[in-house]
Amino acid sequence: xxxxxxxxxxxxxxxxxxxxxxxxxxxxxxxxxxxxxxxxxxxxxxxxxxxxxxxxxxxxxxxxxxxxxxxxxxxxxxxxxxxxxxxxxxxxxxxxxxxxxxxxxxxxxxxxxxxxxxxxxxxxxxxxxxxxxxxxxxxxxxxxxxxxxxxxxxxxxxxxxxxxxxxxxxxxxxxxxxxxxxxxxxxxxxxxxxxxxxxxxxxxxxxxxxxxxxxxxxxxxxxxxxxxxxxxxxxxxxxxxxxxxxxxx
Numbered sequence: 001x002x003x004x005x006x007x008x009x010x011x012x013x014x015x016x017x018x019x020x021x022x023x024x025x026x027x028x029x030x031x032x033x034x035x036x037x038x039x040x041x042x043x044x045x046x047x048x049x050x051x052x053x054x055x056x057x058x059x060x061x062x063x064x065x066x067x068x069x070x071x072x073x074x075x076x077x078x079x080x081x082x083x084x085x086x087x088x089x090x091x092x093x094x095x096x097x098x099x100x101x102x103x104x105x106x107x108x109x110x111x112x113x114x115x116x117x118x119x120x121x122x123x124x125x126x127x128x129x130x131x132x133x134x135x136x137x138x139x140x141x142x143x144x145x146x147x148x149x150x151x152x153x154x155x156x157x158x159x160x161x162x163x164x165x166x167x168x169x170x171x172x173x174x175x176x177x178x179x180x181x182x183x184x185x186x187x188x189x190x191x192x193x194x195x196x197x198x199x200x201x202x203x204x205x206x207x208x209x210x211x212x213x214x215x216x217x218x219x220x221x222x223x224x225x226x227x228x229x230x231x232x233x234x235x236x237x238x239x240x241x242x243x244x245x246x247x248x249x
Contacts, residue, residue, distance in 0.1 A: 015067075032053065036222055037061055046073070046076070047075070047156055052086075058092040076097050077093055080171070080183075086185075097141060098137055113133065145159075159210070162207050163203050164204035164208070165193065165194075165199055171214065181215040186204070187229065189223045209238065
């Protein structure tokens with residue numbers, strides 16, 4: 001029998017500004033760009049999904065996560081894609097094992113200056129952006145297909161479901177009742193999906209097909225920006241993207 005994280009004395013998620021999605025699973029909607037970060041707790045470890053847009057934001061997430069976890073630390077990080085508002089807080093999580101889609105490590109190293117420039121263009125102060133870019137952490141653990149993490153009494157599936165929003169899209173599936181799928185920016189609820197120069201629009205619908213096959217009809221789908229959605233929403237967004245980019249299927 002799995003012991004819930006709450007049974008270990010963690011304070012309610014809501015006290016720290018998080019939304020509880022399932023036993024030991026929650027998410028935080030960050031101010032500014034409404035980006036999502038997720039937290040998945042096991043009895044032996046905890047996984048954070050994305051780390052925010054600055055080291056300051058990452059430090060706030062770290063403090064909130066440790067409070068929710070009853071003083072325990074984040075042990076694993078999954079970066080859903082290589083955009084500044086999802087990766088620039090990683091350096092504050094000393095000792096955490098960082099995971100990403102295959103190829104994202106070299107991209108983050110190569111595009112460090114571009115990430116800094118994007119952050120500044122969208123409103124991050126230059127000093128904060130400079131510091132975060134200088135200390136940027138690239139994933140050491142790369143996922144080319146699927147990988148299972150055991151957090152103690154809870155297994156989490158990391159799935160390289162892209163390309164789509166970027167060439168390096170990683171989804172996180174938490175089994176349970178209900179199942180929870182962290183989608184990164186493959187799914188957006190608070191606005192139209194953003195397709196920048198690194199998007200592969202023609203292949204994006206297929207990535208959402210893979211997401212739906214992972215989570216099924218009854219899962220909670222957590223977008224990179226916006227409110228939690230259901231499978232029907234993901235399917236509608238998939239069809240809209242297929243029409244937008246002229247994809248078949």
